[in-house]
Every structure is written in structure tokens, then in C-alpha cells.
Amino acid sequence: VDSVGLLLDGFATALTPQNLAFALLGVLLGTMVGVLPGIGPAMTVALLLPVTYGVEPVSAFIMFAGIYYGGMYGGSTTSILLNTPGESSSVMTALEGNLMAKRGRGAQALATAAVGSFVAGTLATAALVLVAPEVVKLALAFGPADYFALMVVAFVMVSTVLGSSVVRGITTLAIGLAIGLIGIDVQTGQARFTLGVPQLLDGIDVVIVAVGLFAVGEALWVASRLRRTPPEIVPVGRPWMARADWSRSWRPWLRGTVLGFPLGALPAGGAEIPTFLSYSIEKRLAGRRGRKTEFGSGAIEGVAGPEAANNAAAAGVLVPLLTLGLPTSATAAVLIAAFQQYGLQPGPLLFEQQPELVWGLVASLFIGNAMLLVINLPLAPAWTRLLQVPRPLLYAGIVMFAALGVYAVNGSAVDLVVLYVIGLLGFVMRRFGLPVAPAIIGVILGPIAEKQLRRAIAISDGDYSTLVSSPIAISQYVLAAAILLGPFIAQMVRRRRADPDVVAADEPEVFTSARK
Amino acid sequence: MTPHAPAPAGAFLGRLPVALRGKAELAVAAGVGLLGVFVLVEASHINVPATSNGIGPTFAPTCIGVLLIVCGAWLAVDVWRGGHGDPEAGEDIDLSRRSDWLSVALVSVVFLLHAALIGPLGWPLACALLFWGVAVVLGSRRWVRDFAVSVVLAFSVYAIFNNLLGVHLPGGLLAVVL
Numbered sequence: 001v002d003s004v005g006l007l008l009d010g011f012a013t014a015l016t017p018q019n020l021a022f023a024l025l026g027v028l029l030g031t032m033v034g035v036l037p038g039i040g041p042a043m044t045v046a047l048l049l050p051v052t053y054g055v056e057p058v059s060a061f062i063m064f065a066g067i068y069y070g071g072m073y074g075g076s077t078t079s080i081l082l083n084t085p086g087e088s089s090s091v092m093t094a095l096e097g098n099l100m101a102k103r104g105r106g107a108q109a110l111a112t113a114a115v116g117s118f119v120a121g122t123l124a125t126a127a128l129v130l131v132a133p134e135v136v137k138l139a140l141a142f143g144p145a146d147y148f149a150l151m152v153v154a155f156v157m158v159s160t161v162l163g164s165s166v167v168r169g170i171t172t173l174a175i176g177l178a179i180g181l182i183g184i185d186v187q188t189g190q191a192r193f194t195l196g197v198p199q200l201l202d203g204i205d206v207v208i209v210a211v212g213l214f215a216v217g218e219a220l221w222v223a224s225r226l227r228r229t230p231p232e233i234v235p236v237g238r239p240w241m242a243r244a245d246w247s248r249s250w251r252p253w254l255r256g257t258v259l260g261f262p263l264g265a266l267p268a269g270g271a272e273i274p275t276f277l278s279y280s281i282e283k284r285l286a287g288r289r290g291r292k293t294e295f296g297s298g299a300i301e302g303v304a305g306p307e308a309a310n311n312a313a314a315a316g317v318l319v320p321l322l323t324l325g326l327p328t329s330a331t332a333a334v335l336i337a338a339f340q341q342y343g344l345q346p347g348p349l350l351f352e353q354q355p356e357l358v359w360g361l362v363a364s365l366f367i368g369n370a371m372l373l374v375i376n377l378p379l380a381p382a383w384t385r386l387l388q389v390p391r392p393l394l395y396a397g398i399v400m401f402a403a404l405g406v407y408a409v410n411g412s413a414v415d416l417v418v419l420y421v422i423g424l425l426g427f428v429m430r431r432f433g434l435p436v437a438p439a440i441i442g443v444i445l446g447p448i449a450e451k452q453l454r455r456a457i458a459i460s461d462g463d464y465s466t467l468v469s470s471p472i473a474i475s476q477y478v479l480a481a482a483i484l485l486g487p488f489i490a491q492m493v494r495r496r497r498a499d500p501d502v503v504a505a506d507e508p509e510v511f512t513s514a515r516k
Numbered sequence: 517m518t519p520h521a522p523a524p525a526g527a528f529l530g531r532l533p534v535a536l537r538g539k540a541e542l543a544v545a546a547g548v549g550l551l552g553v554f555v556l557v558e559a560s561h562i563n564v565p566a567t568s569n570g571i572g573p574t575f576a577p578t579c580i581g582v583l584l585i586v587c588g589a590w591l592a593v594d595v596w597r598g599g600h601g602d603p604e605a606g607e608d609i610d611l612s613r614r615s616d617w618l619s620v621a622l623v624s625v626v627f628l629l630h631a632a633l634i635g636p637l638g639w640p641l642a643c644a645l646l647f648w649g650v651a652v653v654l655g656s657r658r659w660v661r662d663f664a665v666s667v668v669l670a671f672s673v674y675a676i677f678n679n680l681l682g683v684h685l686p687g688g689l690l691a692v693v694l
Contacts (some may be wrong), residue, residue: 034653037607038607038608039609042645050677051681052679053683054682074655077521086606111521162595165599165601166586166593167590168601169586169589170587171588174584174587175548177583177687178551178555178580178581181555181576181577186551188572188573190565192562192577193558216627218606219623220620220623220624221604221606222606222608222609222654223653223654224611224616224619224620224625225603225610225611225615226608226609226610226619226654226655227610227612256568288593301613358546390656391655391661392655392662393651396647396651396654397647399647399650400643400647400673403627403630403646404673404677409688413635414633416627416628417628417631420628420631428544430604431604431615432540432541432603433600446576450605453576454570454575456570460572510562
């Protein structure tokens with residue numbers, strides 16, 4: 001009940017003319033940059049970070065709420081019209097969506113994605129309002145050992161879920177952890193891994209790592225393999241849906257929401273699994289109805305479900321992000337960088353110390369969602385024109401904004417050299433299929449994990465058994481073990497049965513084939 | 517799945533033993549392992565204050581160094597057994613092409629030049645050079661139009677950020693004029 005009161009306060013914050021203008025600007029910029037080919041939601045947020053440097057925190061995060069959903073929506077437009085998902089969570093939308101567009105049903109695909117995003121985003125944000133205060137209550141009881149266990153869960157999760165192979169996920173996580181070590185050790189004042197460079201004493205800013213891995217890395221990768229033939233764009237008019245499309249869409253929207261929010265909200269969440277599950281459920285249900293299934297030639301259910309699941313999961317991801325400071329997707333990791341830019345650390349204390357900011361942000365999620373629906377249906381043809389931007393100019397713009405964002409943080413050219421080195425790392429990762437997201441999450445969470453571990457051991461006077469002495473910590477280690485060992489056990493069971501489940505074995509390959 | 521991309525060191529392939537062909541990822545594995553060794557060596561040079569109880573400043577670096585070495589070895593075994601990471605696909609990526617190392621090098625030069633020139637030239641000019649340079653390297657042939665675009669873009673971005681959004685950027689040479 002008191003969360004409703006706080007939410008109303010949040011609306012009071014967000015509905016001032018100035019903040020409404022920031023929300024609108026965020027939605028427009030987010031969609032515009034998100035639609036640009038080659039730019040997924042994570043890079044959208046990373047490239048737009050500098051826009052908020054001079055803005056006060058509350059307004060900045062109101063803008064980020066718009067950028068977050070706008071980038072997501074823009075990404076789904078690109079997936080449908082170009083068949084090139086900017087993030088692994090929109091792979092499923094691209095599958096049927098692009099087939100629909102090729103059959104001349106692009107307008108319906110865009111419409112069901114837009115309305116589905118609105119419905120799922122609104123319902124899931126409402127669920128966020130109800131769930132987040134409960135998680136905060138739980139999180140306030142967390143001791144340092146429990147936090148350390150939570151970080152272990154997060155490490156296991158990001159390295160197994162966010163990549164195509166476990167060893168590659170753990171490898172990039174370890175690289176990220178190593179980058180996170182650079183700088184002065186806060187507890188003892190010792191310089192670590194600074195190589196005598198004074199600018200490294202403060203550590204490498206998360207913004208530099210995010211922009212380097214996502215933007216500069218992508219630009220170098222594109223430079224090495226730029227497609228010289230113009231891409232195939234399906235022309236599309238103003239999105240609309242016939243009555244039959246509505247009646248085929250609303251159930252997938254709701255099912256997608258129900259899948260997306262809880263799975264996104266888990267500390268081992270993310271948006272890939274719910275979109276994949278939604279796709280396969282819709283496919284199975286369509287087949288069962290006896291009617292000749294359109295799956296494989298552009299079924300609207302295959303866009304409506306996964307797109308709703310994607311947006312619901314995006315709201316769900318905000319639960320661990322805001323209440324625990326735990327990023328479980330690449331985009332969430334970049335949002336943490338935004339918080340750190342203002343010296344804020346998301347977590348239970350943020351709800352107590354900055355209620356205006358947190359609830360203003362949540363209220364803006366509702367407002368931004370509504371704005372997106374109103375803006376995107378009429379503006380879709382204009383957005384799609386952005387898909388034809390000449391590629392050399394597009395990537396020149398990406399590099400330029402990446403350099404601007406990093407230079408503006410400290411006004412230091414040394415930061416630009418660090419940015420370039422991290423960009424090279426991002427290039428190598430793309431070249432050899434190493435997932436980028438675990439690295440950035442390692443940079444963010446590594447120092448926090450170390451701090452909590454040392455605090456726990458200091459409190460217990462050097463007794464390591466304190467790490468497994470609370471039920472909260474123990475249950476999290478069990479969860480971590482389950483995530484790590486689950487696939488191996490499932491594989492062994494399947495092998496013993498010698499009964500290859502064709503559906504289950506085939507489809508996951510699709511959803512691991514893209515990541516960003 | 518995407519077909520095997522041509523190995524980066526294409527010219528040297530003929531000289532490599534057969535067993536090593538298409539296994540450029542072994543170099544990545546070696547790099548990860550070496551990074552682990554480096555982390556361990558550097559960790560041993562960190563001063564540990566005598567008073568610290570419990571876990572000191574070298575504990576995490578040691579764990580991460582070991583983890584990197586383990587990952588390097590694990591990755592090497594995986595690659596040796598035929599595992600490989602697929603190069604990332606994308607709408608503007610043509611995986612059937614050979615890597616264009618010249619473009620990567622030129623983008624790098626343009627970028628580092630930008631970093632070096634912000635001080636002497638100021639942000640707007642350094643930025644215009646960055647935009648124009650990257651566009652030309654990436655194959656844009658309309659140099660004059662692109663130059664106009666980059667100058668207009670750099671100065672409008674400078675004006676928006678510096679004067680409207682409160683993000684200070686050095687004007688450099690043109691500070692007097694602006």
C-alpha cells in the first residue's frame with residue numbers, strides 16, 4: 001500500500017513540465033538511436049550517456065527510463081525490417097517478424113510489437129512496483145556474506161546464460177574481473193595494476209569499459225568486415241492491425257508478460273530465456289489449434305509473444321538492478337554505469353536515501369511507455385528511413401559519440417587511449433565469439449564482491465565458515481550450483497534415455513547464435 | 517551456424533603446421549593465460565600492510581590470476597578438441613570477407629590522432645577530423661560532402677553540449693571565435 005503512495009509521489013516528480021520534456025526527449029532519442037542498424041539497446045544507452053552529464057540526477061534518470069524502453073522498441077523495429085537482432089533477446093522477434101515483413105505484413109508486425117511492448121511494459125512495471133519494496137525488505141537483511149554469495153550467483157549466471165559456451169563466458173568474466181582490479185585498493189590504500197600511470201589510480205571508469213566494448217569494439221569489428229552491398233530493407237507504411245490480428249495477438253501478449261517479468265526479475269534472469277520460451281509456447285499452441293500454422297512463414301503470434309516477453313523482462317531486470325545493484329543484462333550493466341556517474345549505487349539503500357529518484361524513475365517508465373505507443377505508430381515510416389543511413393557515416397557517428405562520451409567524463413585524453421585499448425579488446429571478443437556482457441558485468445561486480453568478501457571475513461575475525469553460515473547465503477550457493485551443473489545433468493539424463501528430443505535440441509541453437 | 521571465417525593471419529597459413537590451421541583461437545587462449553601470469557606477478561609486488569586482518573589486497577588478484585590461467589587452459593583444450601566461437605554476425609558484417617586489417621589500422625590511427633589533437637586543436641576540430649577520417653576509411657567516396665557533414669556535425673554537437681546541456685568541452689583554436 002505504501003508503495004502506491006510512493007509511486008504517486010513519483011508521478012508528481014515525473015509530471016512536472018520539465019521532467020515530462022526530459023522523458024519525451026529520452027523516448028525520442030532512445031528510439032532514434034535504437035532504430036539505427038548495428039546499435040542494440042545496450043549501445044543505445046551507452047552512446048546517450050553524455051547527454052545527461054550536465055542534467056541533475058532525477059531528471060537524468062527520468063530521461064534514461066525513456067531511453068531504456070525507446071532503445072528496446074527501436075531495436076525490435078530493426079529486427080523486423082532488417083532481420084538483424086541488435087541483442088540476443090530480440091532474435092525471436094526477428095524470426096517471424098522479418099518473414100511477416102517480407103510477406104507484406106510489416107505494418108502488422110510493427111503494430112503488434114508496439115502495442116505488445118506497451119501492454120507488457122505497463123503490466124510488468126506495475127508488477128515491479130509491487131515486488132521491488134518486498135525485495136528491498138529482504139535485501140536489507142543481507143549481510144556481507146550474503147551479498148558475496150549473491151555476486152557468485154550473478155557471476156555463474158552471466159557466464160553461462162549470456163554466451164554460447166560456458167568456457168568463453170567465464171573467460172570474458174575473468175578478463176572483466178581483472179580490469180576491475182585496476183586502481184587504488186580502498187581498504188589499504190595500495191595501488192594495484194596501475195603500471196605507474198597516475199590516471200589509472202582511480203580505476204577505469206565503467207563508462208569507458210561499456211562504451212569501449214560496445215561502441216568502439218563494434219566499430220573496429222565493422223571496419224574489418226564491412227558489407228559492401230546495400231542491405232535489403234522491406235518498405236513499410238504506418239503500422240496498423242486488422243481485427244483478426246488483434247484477436248490473435250492479445251493472448252500472446254499476456255502470456256509473454258507472465259513469462260517475461262518473473263524470469264527477468266530473478267537474479268539469474270535476463271531476457272533471452274523468456275523470449276525463447278514464449279516463442280516455442282506460441283509455436284506449439286498454434287500447431288495444436290489444428291489451423292494450418294503460419295509459423296515459418298510469418299506468424300503474428302511469433303512476434304507478439306516474444307516482443308511482450310522481451311519488454312516484460314526488461315522491466316523485470318530492473319528489480320535486481322534497483323533493489324540489489326545487480327545487473328543481469330548488458331543494458332542493465334550500462335545503466336549501472338549511469339548510476340555510478342552520479343556517485344549513486346543502486347541497492348536497498350537507494351530506496352531509502354533517494355526515494356524521489358527511484359519512484360520518479362519508475363513513474364517515468366509508465367509515462368515513457370505510453371509516449372512510445374503514441375509516438376511510434378505514426379512515426380514508424382520516418383524511423384525506417386534511418387535504416388538507409390550510409391554505413392560509413394553511421395559508424396563514424398558511433399565512434400564520434402563514443403569518444404565524446406568518454407572525453408566528457410574527465411576531460412582527459414588518456415581516457416581516450418584507454419577507451420581505444422578496451423575497444424581493441426571488444427574487437428578481439430567479436431572476432432573470436434567471446435561474449436561481451438560477462439566482461440562488463442565482471443568490471444562492475446568484481447570490486448563489490450571483493451569488498452563484501454573482505455568485510456565478511458573482517459567481521460568474523462578471519463573465520464571463513466562465516467561465508468556459509470546464513471540460510472540466505474547457503475540457498476544462493478545451491479542456486480549457483482544448480483545453474484552451473486543443471487545443463488550437464490540434463491545432458492547426462494538425456495543421453496541415458498537415448499531419446500533425442502528434437503525440438504529441445506534444435507531450437508536453443510537459434511537463440512544462442514546472436515549476442516551483443 | 518556461420519561458416520568458418522578466414523583466419524586473420526591468412527598470409528602465414530601456408531607455413532603453419534596442419535594441426536594449427538584454423539585454430540587462431542589458441543592465440544587467444546595463450547593471451548588469456550599470459551594475462552593470468554601477469555596478474556599473479558603484479559599481485560606479488562603489491563605492498564601488504566602488516567596490520568590488515570583477514571583478507572589483504574593481494575587475495576582477489578591472486579584468485580583472478582589463477583582463474584585466468586585456468587580459463588586459458590580450458591579454452592585451449594576446447595579449441596584443440598574442435599570447439600570454436602563464431603565471429604559475431606550483424607547486418608553490416610560480411611563474414612565471408614577476409615579481414616580488412618588496413619581499415620582497422622587506419623581507424624585506429626584516426627582515433628588516436630583525435631585523442632592527441634584535442635589539446636592543441638580543441639574539441640570541435642579534432643572531432644570533425646575523427647568523423648571525416650572514419651567515414652573515409654570505411655569507404656565513403658564523397659569526401660567533400662562528408663567533410664561538410666563532419667564540420668557541421670562537430671560544431672553543432674559542440675554547441676548543444678557546451679552551451680545547452682552544460683557539458684564543458686575545450687573550444688581550443690576556435691574558442692575566441694565561438
